[in-house]
Amino acid sequence: MRYLINTCIAFKDFFVGTMFRRVVSLVMLSTIAVLAYSVKVVPNYATKTGSELVWKSDYEKYQQGYCLAENTILPKEEIYKRGIAQYLRKWVTTERLVSQSFKKMGISNFDYSDKSVPIEYYSLDENEITLSNWYEIIDTKYNAKNRKTGYRELFMNDLHATPTDPTRYITIDMNSLTAGFTRPIILYTRECYRLMLDQSFLLNVDSHSFDGNGVYLHEDPSNTTLAGEKNSYKNNIKRKRAERYYYILDNCGNVNYNIKEEHKDTLEFIINGG
Numbered sequence: 001m002r003y004l005i006n007t008c009i010a011f012k013d014f015f016v017g018t019m020f021r022r023v024v025s026l027v028m029l030s031t032i033a034v035l036a037y038s039v040k041v042v043p044n045y046a047t048k049t050g051s052e053l054v055w056k057s058d059y060e061k062y063q064q065g066y067c068l069a070e071n072t073i074l075p076k077e078e079i080y081k082r083g084i085a086q087y088l089r090k091w092v093t094t095e096r097l098v099s100q101s102f103k104k105m106g107i108s109n110f111d112y113s114d115k116s117v118p119i120e121y122y123s124l125d126e127n128e129i130t131l132s133n134w135y136e137i138i139d140t141k142y143n144a145k146n147r148k149t150g151y152r153e154l155f156m157n158d159l160h161a162t163p164t165d166p167t168r169y170i171t172i173d174m175n176s177l178t179a180g181f182t183r184p185i186i187l188y189t190r191e192c193y194r195l196m197l198d199q200s201f202l203l204n205v206d207s208h209s210f211d212g213n214g215v216y217l218h219e220d221p222s223n224t225t226l227a228g229e230k231n232s233y234k235n236n237i238k239r240k241r242a243e244r245y246y247y248i249l250d251n252c253g254n255v256n257y258n259i260k261e262e263h264k265d266t267l268e269f270i271i272n273g274g
Contacts (some may be wrong), residue, residue, distance in 0.1 A: 038055055038056045039053050039054070039055060039056070040053070040054055040055075040056055040058075040059035041053060041054075042054055042058070042059055042062040042068070042250075043248075043250040043251075043256075044068075044250055044252075044254065045248075045249070045250050045254035045255055045256045045257075046069075046250075046252070046254045050256055050258075054068065062251060065251055066251060067250075067251045067252035067253075068251070068252070069252050070252065073251075074251065074252070074253065076174055076205060077172045077174060078253065079208070079249055079251070079252075079253040080172050080179055080201075080203060080210065080249070080253070081170050081172055081179075081253070082249075082252070082253025082254075083210070083247070083249040083253045083254065083255040084170055084172075084179055084201055084210065084255075085167040085170060086253070086254065086255045086257070087247055087255045087257055088121070088166050088167060089167070090255070090257045090259050090262070091187075091257070092119065092120065092121060092187065093259055094259050094262045094263050094266065095119050095187075095189045095190065096119050097259070097263045098190065098263060098266050098267060098270075099119060099190050101263070101267055102190075102267075116152070117152055117156065117188050118163075118188070119187075119188055119189060119190070120163050120187070120188060121163065121164055121165070121166045121185055121186070121187050122155065122161035122162060122163055122164060122185070122186045122187075122188065123161070123162055123164040123166075123169075123183060123184075123185055124155065124159040124160070124161055124183070124184045124185075124186065125159050125160040126183055128158070128159050128160070129159055129184055130183070130184070131182075131183065131184060131197055131198050134184055134195070134197065135226070135230055137159075138154065138195075138217075138226060139226055139227075141154050141158055141159075142154050142226065149219065150219065151193050151217050151218075151219055152219070155186055155193060161186060164185070166181060166185045166187075166196070169181040169182045169183055169185060171198060172203075173199075174203075174205070176199070176237075176240075177202065177203040177204070177205065177240060178198075178199040178200075178201060178202060178203060178213075178237060179199075179200070179201040179203060179210065180196060180197050180198035180199045180200040180201060181196055181197065181198060181200065182198070184196070184197060191218065192216050192217055192218040192219070193216075193217045194214045194215070194216055194217075195214060195215040195216075195217060196214050196215075197215070197233070199213060199233075199237050200212065200213050200214050200215075201213060202236060202237070202240070202245070204245040207245055207248065208248055208249045208250070208251075209245035209246070209247055209248045209249065210245060210247050210249075211245050211246050211247060213233060213236045213237065214233070215229045215230065215232075215233050216229055217229065
């Protein structure tokens with residue numbers, strides 16, 4: 001009798017335990033299914049991962065164009081203005097970090113920067129150079145300079161370059177799908193001066209993206225020519241497309257530019273002879 005009772009108890013425990021496990025498994029599977037249906041992923045380049053989990057209702061709003069953080073649909077011009085401003089701030093930060101890294105690593109032969117010129121954005125004297133005469137001014141004045149320090153002398157001395165916040169001068173043109181500045185701006189990096197004009201960014205509204213279209217001026221004249229840079233700048237605008245639209249924006253105007261990753265990739269690219 002005792003054996004029979006113990007067997008019944010064991011069977012009951014097994015049955016109850018099995019049923020409990022099945023119920024728990026069913027609840028878990030149901031929960032996962034509900035979450036899979038109710039929780040979605042949307043881009044958010046303000047986060048480290050570049051995305052965030054949202055409820056299905058917010059996902060649908062995002063697909064309609066809403067900036068979820070502000071619960072509104074931003075104009076395309078505002079999205080690009082925010083994204084390009086963010087890109088400019090992150091870009092100069094990356095350039096400074098790369099230069100600092102070369103110094104710490106003791107491999108200054110990869111850092112071609114002129115130490116007398118801080119890595120910075122500069123505005124130029126509007127009484128001397130404008131968006132319409134930039135080529136003629138640079139071509140005329142640079143030809144009279146020492147080719148080893150010509151652009152530094154031209155920009156810093158003749159054109160009175162002054163450190164500036166370039167985001168103050170951003171202009172967006174959705175008709176030509178370009179963006180740029182209301183006056184000439186230069187960024188001095190490790191090895192050249194990048195001249196930025198009124199159409200220095202090419203936009204792709206279909207993919208919410210953009211890429212740069214600057215004029216790169218190296219002190220070494222064998223590297224580039226002013227005429228060649230001008231032609232490249234104009235041709236890119238004429239084609240109305242970049243070789244690639246690398247920088248993508250979310251609905252709030254955050255750009256997929258990760259300073260840490262860009263810093264690492266730039267170092268590797270330069271060191272490996274890219």
